[in-house]
Amino acid sequence: MDTRSAMELGQAVLDGPVTLATVDIVIPVLNEQRALPGCIRTLNAFLGDSFPLPWRITIVDNGSIDGTWRVARGLSREFPQVYARRLETRGRGAALKAAWRDSPADIVAYMDVDLSTGLGALFPMVASLASGHSEVAIGTRLAHGARTRRSLRRELVSRGYNALLRYGFGAGFSDAQCGFKAARTDVIRPLMDRVEDDGWFFDTELLLLAEHNGLRVHEVPVDWVEDLDSRVRIVRTAIEDLRGLARVARSMSTGKAALKVRKETELTPTHPDAVVARPPARFASFAVIGVASAVLYVLLYLSLRELWSPAATNLAALALTGFANAEARRWTVNLLGGHRKTPHARASLVFLTDYAITTMALHGLPPGSRLSEVTTVAGTYCLLTLLRFVALDRWVFPEK
Numbered sequence: 001m002d003t004r005s006a007m008e009l010g011q012a013v014l015d016g017p018v019t020l021a022t023v024d025i026v027i028p029v030l031n032e033q034r035a036l037p038g039c040i041r042t043l044n045a046f047l048g049d050s051f052p053l054p055w056r057i058t059i060v061d062n063g064s065i066d067g068t069w070r071v072a073r074g075l076s077r078e079f080p081q082v083y084a085r086r087l088e089t090r091g092r093g094a095a096l097k098a099a100w101r102d103s104p105a106d107i108v109a110y111m112d113v114d115l116s117t118g119l120g121a122l123f124p125m126v127a128s129l130a131s132g133h134s135e136v137a138i139g140t141r142l143a144h145g146a147r148t149r150r151s152l153r154r155e156l157v158s159r160g161y162n163a164l165l166r167y168g169f170g171a172g173f174s175d176a177q178c179g180f181k182a183a184r185t186d187v188i189r190p191l192m193d194r195v196e197d198d199g200w201f202f203d204t205e206l207l208l209l210a211e212h213n214g215l216r217v218h219e220v221p222v223d224w225v226e227d228l229d230s231r232v233r234i235v236r237t238a239i240e241d242l243r244g245l246a247r248v249a250r251s252m253s254t255g256k257a258a259l260k261v262r263k264e265t266e267l268t269p270t271h272p273d274a275v276v277a278r279p280p281a282r283f284a285s286f287a288v289i290g291v292a293s294a295v296l297y298v299l300l301y302l303s304l305r306e307l308w309s310p311a312a313t314n315l316a317a318l319a320l321t322g323f324a325n326a327e328a329r330r331w332t333v334n335l336l337g338g339h340r341k342t343p344h345a346r347a348s349l350v351f352l353t354d355y356a357i358t359t360m361a362l363h364g365l366p367p368g369s370r371l372s373e374v375t376t377v378a379g380t381y382c383l384l385t386l387l388r389f390v391a392l393d394r395w396v397f398p399e400k
Contacts (some may be wrong), residue, residue: 021130023182024105025122028095028215029058029059032113033067039084040075041115046119047081052131057082060099063090065368074300092203097192100185109182118223119217125220126182132220134185135261136210138173139180145221161241168245173217176204180222187215188262192391200237201244208248212257220341248260269341274382289325290385298378305370310362311344314377322351354384 017025019259024044029036041059059082072084087098100108107129111117128134141148142162148155158177165171180182191213195205210217251257252288269276298319308316361380365373387396 014166015050016291020053021126022056022104023051023105023107023109023126023226024056024058024103025097026058026096026103026108026110027100028099028110029061029064029068029072029113031064031066031152033071035074035113036068036071039115040079041120042115043111044079044082046122048159051123053126057079058085058099058103058106060087060095061085062087062092062095071375086258089198091198091202092200093195096202097195097198097281099188100183100192102328103185106185107182108185108188109153110179112179114227116224116227117178121180121220125218128218128220129182129184130334135215136207137181137218137220138175138207139175139178139224140175141178141221141222141224142174143221145217146224148224148226150224150226155366161238164245165208166205169249171208172211173207173219173338175219178222178224183210191215194259196247197240197244199240201241203250204241206245208252209257212252213259214262216260222400225257225292293321293364294378295323295381296324297303297381301377302374305374310373310377311359314362318351318355318358322354354381358382362381387395 025047027036027039027043027371036059040059043057047057057161059075061069061072061084069084072086076082076084085099087095096110099110103118106380107126109122111122121139125137128137135281140146142159158175160172161177162175165173165176168278177200191206191209194209195202197205207217248257281386297317301313301318304313304316307313358377360371361376
């Protein structure tokens with residue numbers, strides 16, 4: 001094929017029917033008459049020059065008392081792809097709920113009006129959604145490859161808060177608070193009906209519910225420069241976040257956070273002739289983990305009993321075994337294609353129940369040999385493991 005034929009073929013492909021995902025980028029604003037014009041002009045120029053998908057910008061003024069709404073209307077008249085709407089209800093969460101619910105776009109996104117996050121990360125974030133690889137995508141300032149410039153106080157608060165999410169909720173994402181997120185519209189709307197917060201905690205609650213219900217959250221390292229002209233009040237926001245986390249933990253532990261969302265439920269090979277490995281049977285894998293954890297518990301108890309009292313030994317053995325058991329179950333859930341995680345609040349309750357029952361069994365023993373002591377705690381632990389297996393089979397693999 002000569003060069004001309006190749007060019008004609010390529011042009012024919014380009015001229016063929018192509019359906020591109022549309023993107024709606026929401027800018028929530030509250031008393032931002034100074035920052036808004038520069039934000040919209042910069043963003044509009046960036047999108048017009050380099051963004052490959054159909055797009056629009058939506059300004060949501062939620063309760064401003066300065067000239068923000070007048071500025072927003074002026075910008076919507078100046079730029080044909082800028083849309084403005086006004087809400088009387090304050091809160092970033094309220095603004096995003098209203099805009100994302102009503103958006104006609106395939107993908108909804110948002111960024112802060114100060115443009116602290118570098119715009120170069122916008123298309124990599126949206127691309128994972130447009131391709132169908134992920135349902136939610138976020139910018140992160142805490143992953144490898146990110147570059148940030150911010151105060152020590154903001155750095156410590158951010159890292160401490162996200163560490164709480166990782167260790168308290170088992171969150172897989174690294175940065176809940178970065179004001180740079182996107183989602184597939186058809187997937188995110190059912191989740192927003194369950195998000196109760198209308199303020200700054202909206203982001204965290206949305207991400208926790210997304211992961212809890214098996215949605216994939218894609219992260220993009222971003223460049224981020226702190227703007228000191230911020231509406232965030234650190235102490236008040238931190239208190240509200242802690243209250244929100246307690247509420248979400250309670251919702252997860254009671255099963256109220258579960259809902260049906262559109263997602264890929266089965267991992268299938270791309271090649272039509274692939275020979276796919278069969279995952280281990282659910283009962284066999286969990287039975288192996290149960291037996292292994294019981295053996296590990298007994299070994300730990302025997303080794304630590306030489307140093308500590310029965311109660312302290314039992315606590316340490318249960319804690320170490322529980323950690324190993326949680327990691328093994330996480331691996332098994334991934335291997336079997338599971339999605340929903342066991343809530344950490346419920347896992348903590350299981351641990352405390354195990355400790356209380358095994359300790360009561362120890363205290364109920366008459367003075368005797370070490371063998372009877374170990375036999376008692378081992379038997380009690382095995383019984384609790386069997387009961388836990390039946391319960392966790394429902395929690396980890398709920399009925400579809």
